[in-house]
Amino acid sequence: MAVEFVKNAVGRMIPTEINGKPVIPFQGVGKYRPTGRKYAPPVATSADYPSDGNKVLPDLKTALLKAGIKDGMTISTHHHFRNGDLLVNELFRVIAEEIGTKDHVWFPSASFPCHEPLIKYLEDGTIHHIEGSMNGPLGRFTSQGKMRGVGVLRSHGGRYQAVQDGEVQIDIAVIAAPEADPFGNCNGVNGPSACGLLGFALADSQYAHKVIVATDNLIPFPCIPWQIHGNYVDYVVTMDKIGIPEKIVSGTTEVTKSPDRLYIAELTGKFCEAAGLIKDGFSFQAGAGGTSLSIGIYFAEIMKQKGIKSRFVRGGSNKYLVRMLEEGLTDYILDGQTFDLDGVRSMRENPRHINTSPFTSYNYHGKGNFATLLDIVILGATELDVHFNANVVTHSDGYLLHGIGGWQNCLFGKTVILPVPLFRDRIPVIRDEVTTICGPGELIDVVVTERGIAINPLRKDLIEATKDSGLPIKTIQELKAEAEKICGKPQKPQFTEKVIAAIKWVDGTVIDVVRQVKEN
Amino acid sequence: MAVEFVKNAVGRMIPTEINGKPVIPFQGVGKYRPTGRKYAPPVATSADYPSDGNKVLPDLKTALLKAGIKDGMTISTHHHFRNGDLLVNELFRVIAEEIGTKDHVWFPSASFPCHEPLIKYLEDGTIHHIEGSMNGPLGRFTSQGKMRGVGVLRSHGGRYQAVQDGEVQIDIAVIAAPEADPFGNCNGVNGPSACGLLGFALADSQYAHKVIVATDNLIPFPCIPWQIHGNYVDYVVTMDKIGIPEKIVSGTTEVTKSPDRLYIAELTGKFCEAAGLIKDGFSFQAGAGGTSLSIGIYFAEIMKQKGIKSRFVRGGSNKYLVRMLEEGLTDYILDGQTFDLDGVRSMRENPRHINTSPFTSYNYHGKGNFATLLDIVILGATELDVHFNANVVTHSDGYLLHGIGGWQNCLFGKTVILPVPLFRDRIPVIRDEVTTICGPGELIDVVVTERGIAINPLRKDLIEATKDSGLPIKTIQELKAEAEKICGKPQKPQFTEKVIAAIKWVDGTVIDVVRQVKEN
Structure with missing residues (x-):
């Protein structure tokens, strides 16, 4: 590889290229000035959508195929269910077992230990690499140098920035929604799987080329509040259960006794x-x-x-x-x-x-x-x-x-x-x-x-x-x-020398990289 | 002029060019398929905005100058105050009397009889033409062939479409807000001038290069609900009074007796x-x-x-x-x-x-x-x-x-x-x-x-x-x-033969034009 390393503003050596894309090294807080324009997704037309507003398809496989899933596409998900998420493992099972496309970039807003089953899809070539947090088992797998591409970690704001600026172009976003209507309006506050809100999926809805809403609680239009607007949504599918809300608990719920x-x-x-x-x-x-x-x-x-x-x-x-x-x-x-x-x-x-x-x-x-x-x-x-x-x-x-x-x-x-x-x-x-x-x-x-x-x-x-x-x-x-x-x-x-993950700063520059751990 | 006329799908003769821009004739309901991408405004950076979130400037003139107002720029406003709007006349008074830029396109979501004073700014060259409804006096002025450019009328949805698709690029949006905070979050439901909501200004906030919020009711962050997000707003100014909510009354408020x-x-x-x-x-x-x-x-x-x-x-x-x-x-x-x-x-x-x-x-x-x-x-x-x-x-x-x-x-x-x-x-x-x-x-x-x-x-x-x-x-x-x-x-x-206004269809094509009335 002809990738070179340059020293960034905090003295870390940063490769000039990651996953085949050029890298801007961190230049200091507030120093990097973007000069481009926001990412511009294709203009849609209502003529291509059902006039009765019913975008419901039989299942995830049908929706992914209608969305034109192809090898190498970037698939995004959100993490409002945290360690209680049931969608993502099923999503990649469908892709791996029922569709068979390969080399996807998984672009979650975060991953959790419950996503350990995805390791097999990283191993079998379904997922090429992850851009998003790699908590627990997926992080360890990555640190061991086993992921084919380089993981890219972004802050929540950096993820919005990357999508808005077109650094990451989402081909298909899949949004797990505790309540949705057939038009694709959805929220996180109502329904048996209520997780609160869906803000981490906002960028995905606004900028992805195709947007699939998966829900276990389909109600008649209008789904209010419409935290995600159906006007950004292509297809709606129903599932038995999209998440376990009791498992959204983060950190401890009790004050420390130490x-x-x-x-x-x-x-x-x-x-x-x-x-x-x-x-x-x-x-x-x-x-x-x-x-x-x-x-x-x-x-x-x-x-x-x-x-x-x-x-x-x-x-x-x-x-x-x-x-x-x-x-x-x-x-x-x-x-x-x-x-x-x-x-x-x-x-x-x-x-x-x-x-x-x-x-x-x-x-x-x-x-x-x-x-x-x-x-x-x-x-x-x-x-x-x-x-x-x-x-x-x-x-x-x-x-x-x-x-x-x-x-x-x-x-x-x-x-x-x-x-x-x-x-x-x-x-x-x-x-x-x-x-x-x-x-x-x-x-x-x-x-x-x-x-x-x-x-x-x-x-x-x-x-x-x-x-x-x-x-x-x-x-x-x-x-x-x-x-x-x-x-x-x-x-x-x-x-070892091998870079296994990049740490983005809030402005899209790279502030540091993580290397493979030398295991003895 | 070398402008030619072609017959559209409803048999109306449409010029191939309006205000120097090419025209797509109406092709039938659902027939025109857009192939482009949405308009992409420049990427901003928080480094250019005050970290304490205080975007308040002393007055409209200062805000317009900081926004870089220049001859020919497109200035947008919304019409939630309907015939009780007090912002627009003041805005163009400031432009005409205190700044002196010329040839603006005024891009309101609608105009009302209260905007009759703008006729003098159409006459003195401050405003070149209006893209938006021309109700009452402004419509009569236009029908008499007195406006320099061709008026362009769009539906509310067509206005969003035109902004989203980049047909109209808003240089400076000025949003009259009954409640706002110094960061620019604002709504229409609270405050002495409450008019209900600000939905007609949404496209303007999302796509305009510079966004000014004018309010007569500045409150501490956060202004909730934030119907318009301050994250799209450049400057905030206060005014004594932005509108007369009693005059938002539309149509009659009583059932007919006829x-x-x-x-x-x-x-x-x-x-x-x-x-x-x-x-x-x-x-x-x-x-x-x-x-x-x-x-x-x-x-x-x-x-x-x-x-x-x-x-x-x-x-x-x-x-x-x-x-x-x-x-x-x-x-x-x-x-x-x-x-x-x-x-x-x-x-x-x-x-x-x-x-x-x-x-x-x-x-x-x-x-x-x-x-x-x-x-x-x-x-x-x-x-x-x-x-x-x-x-x-x-x-x-x-x-x-x-x-x-x-x-x-x-x-x-x-x-x-x-x-x-x-x-x-x-x-x-x-x-x-x-x-x-x-x-x-x-x-x-x-x-x-x-x-x-x-x-x-x-x-x-x-x-x-x-x-x-x-x-x-x-x-x-x-x-x-x-x-x-x-x-x-x-x-x-x-x-007469003179085209004084174009009627857009919901997809941005032109369904008809209006000609100057022959007055005897």
């Missing part, structure tokens, strides 16, 4: 208060882990004490956010995906629980997006380095095990705080250099650990505001040294 | 019942005239008697439709524009009163649209001919006085009924040939007059279903002869 994690949550809350970030009309995104839930609850307590409320909270929604909305502690939940069934119920019933999409929340190639308006953003990381760069996709052993999700997009919030344990399984989290750079340190403001808080030197305002707070403020180097005193200096993972 | 019109309404209702069109789960669009209101009330009575309800009614909403929704006689109102303040209130409060746009309802170059799903469509016409062709834009004296609105789009409903008086001011409505063809006769199923009902011979099913109904079914020739017996054969209007 004393260290509780202390990290408390420190985070105290830091936000000391820095003056918790004030009437503020906004925040907390996340769904046990520590994050504790932080959200801490914010709620502070608001009650102060008699203030937040203007909006950003979800992934769960019962804790819903309770805040119902208690009047926030005007709105702006929700990108529901993380439990309380979230689904609230979105269905409460007009202040708002369905959003990566277009409104995260797309960097729009005229702004609302992620930048959040006052406090709480995020996680698998690793951090002394420059505040962070990793969310690989573990310190080098394996690619997580997707980016909305993480990169949320880095644009006004104050970004990463509460992390100083070490996990006796492996320090703060390193000299992260295994994979997913987010540049200049966007990460504060790291909170059980041994102290490090503020990014760029945020002089936060340093000033908290200097007399009595909080254990330290440098990130001090935190790293403390961890290494306890656990020792960690080993670096061992890789 | 015995002839009441009889037409009764005949229409009886016809629908005899033909078996009024059944549980049916749908209809009635319209806002006095006769139409009576028909809607008739439908409501029948439903109550039969103990059935409709699945949806299509609005323009008014107090009568709202009452039907509130009484449970329909599951949904699918609303394209509110015609009175009861409509505004209902849309704000009732989750079954649904905000639609020309994209969902009317765009012919989508994957279908819901206008085709309506069981009964009641429309008006200024003239009809013996081939059931109909005219809605010119009067029998040749003057262009009305826009197309959603009329052409609604012709695709399952049964299209035109209740019209046999004559107006002693001028027969049914002619040998309509002055201007706006809709081909094959799409018009039934004409109801005070002297009888004519069914299009193509609708053998309706003829069969109503043959023993006792209703006064006649041929359209018989109706025409009756009118001429009373009023005499009408004079044809006199025109």
Whole structure:
């Protein structure tokens, strides 16, 4: 291969070509300026669609064949069912066993452990490679160098950007819809498989050449709310069951009981208060882990004490956010995906629980997006380095095990705080250099650990505001040294030269690559 | 001029070029097949927008200058305020008096008598020509041959199609918003100037190069519902008052008292019942005239008697439709524009009163649209001919006085009924040939007059279903002869050769042109 490598703006060596397409290396935050136009799908005509609005076909196979499925086509799906998805495995079973086309690119908005059965379709040539998160088993398979193409990981906003800008051209989108009408209007809030919303499928509906809606709950027109508009949909098929909504649960649904994690949550809350970030009309995104839930609850307590409320909270929604909305502690939940069934119920019933999409929340190639308006953003990381760069996709052993999700997009919030344990399984989290750079340190403001808080030197305002707070403020180097005193200096993972995945930045440039793990 | 004329599929002579752009003559219903791609606006980047989301500028002039206004640019507006709009006159005053650019194309979704002051900007060169309806004074001005360019009239769906397909490229869209936030999210349901919804501005927001939101009610982010997404918006400006919501009232708000019109309404209702069109789960669009209101009330009575309800009614909403929704006689109102303040209130409060746009309802170059799903469509016409062709834009004296609105789009409903008086001011409505063809006769199923009902011979099913109904079914020739017996054969209007306006069909082809009236 004549592929060369160039160093990008965070010092990582990036191939000039991935999966046969040219690559733009990361140029720094806000530096790359797109000059092109949005992707333009073909103009359709109503003359080609049934005038009675009935687009129902007997089954997925028929719909895929009518959509003109061919070898090499890009097939997209969404992940609102998370680990309860029942559509994707069936979709590729139909393609592999009943149709027989090969070399597809699977373009999910995310994948989950439930998609482990797709490994056989990666092995038998049905799927060439995945562009989307590779969580768990699919990530391990990829890290072992077994996928033919290079995986491409994008943030939720980056996925919208890639579709909008035509970097990824979706041939056939298949949308799992808890409620749909024969015209193809659909939503996620109603029906026996209700999962909340369908925002991750918005780009697919707008830009894919052919769009198939699969539902287990077909109702007469109009399906309201029409979160996805039937005017973008070609065919509708029914299935027995498209997903298991109980399995959409993300993270934990209970606050942490670990004393260290509780202390990290408390420190985070105290830091936000000391820095003056918790004030009437503020906004925040907390996340769904046990520590994050504790932080959200801490914010709620502070608001009650102060008699203030937040203007909006950003979800992934769960019962804790819903309770805040119902208690009047926030005007709105702006929700990108529901993380439990309380979230689904609230979105269905409460007009202040708002369905959003990566277009409104995260797309960097729009005229702004609302992620930048959040006052406090709480995020996680698998690793951090002394420059505040962070990793969310690989573990310190080098394996690619997580997707980016909305993480990169949320880095644009006004104050970004990463509460992390100083070490996990006796492996320090703060390193000299992260295994994979997913987010540049200049966007990460504060790291909170059980041994102290490090503020990014760029945020002089936060340093000033908290200097007399009595909080254990330290440098990130001090935190790293403390961890290494306890656990020792960690080993670096061992890789081969083979690039197995690329990490896109929010603007479509490549910020890092992941290499095959050298297994002994 | 080297412009030639060719005969289109309804026998009208169409120039090969209009305003310097090539023309596709109408080829028949469903015959023209688009082969291109949708219009692709430039890719934006969030790096160019304020990270705090505050896009507010001091005034319209500043926003227009920042948007790069230049001679010849196309400026779009929407008409949800109808005859109560206060933005457009001010907009062109600013352009003419404070900026001084010339030769603009004004691309409104409709114009109203309140826009008569724009005549001076047509005369002084600020506006070159109008693409959009020319109601009342602007239409008369145009019919007198005084506008420099050729007016282009499109249906609401045709306007979406033209923007989507790039036939019209909007340089600057200015959206009057009753509620907006600094990021540009906006809606029509809240605030002192609430007009209901903003669906007619959807295409403008999606495809214009620069989008300005003008509001008299700026609230903190997030403005919910965000009928228009701030992610499409460049600048926000505030004004004292953007519109007078009391003047959105369209047609009459009272049922007709004319015995002839009441009889037409009764005949229409009886016809629908005899033909078996009024059944549980049916749908209809009635319209806002006095006769139409009576028909809607008739439908409501029948439903109550039969103990059935409709699945949806299509609005323009008014107090009568709202009452039907509130009484449970329909599951949904699918609303394209509110015609009175009861409509505004209902849309704000009732989750079954649904905000639609020309994209969902009317765009012919989508994957279908819901206008085709309506069981009964009641429309008006200024003239009809013996081939059931109909005219809605010119009067029998040749003057262009009305826009197309959603009329052409609604012709695709399952049964299209035109209740019209046999004559107006002693001028027969049914002619040998309509002055201007706006809709081909094959799409018009039934004409109801005070002297009888004519069914299009193509609708053998309706003829069969109503043959023993006792209703006064006649041929359209018989109706025409009756009118001429009373009023005499009408004079044809006199025109010069000069084409002053083109009538687009829903697919972007030209179905007819309007010529300058010969005034003596």
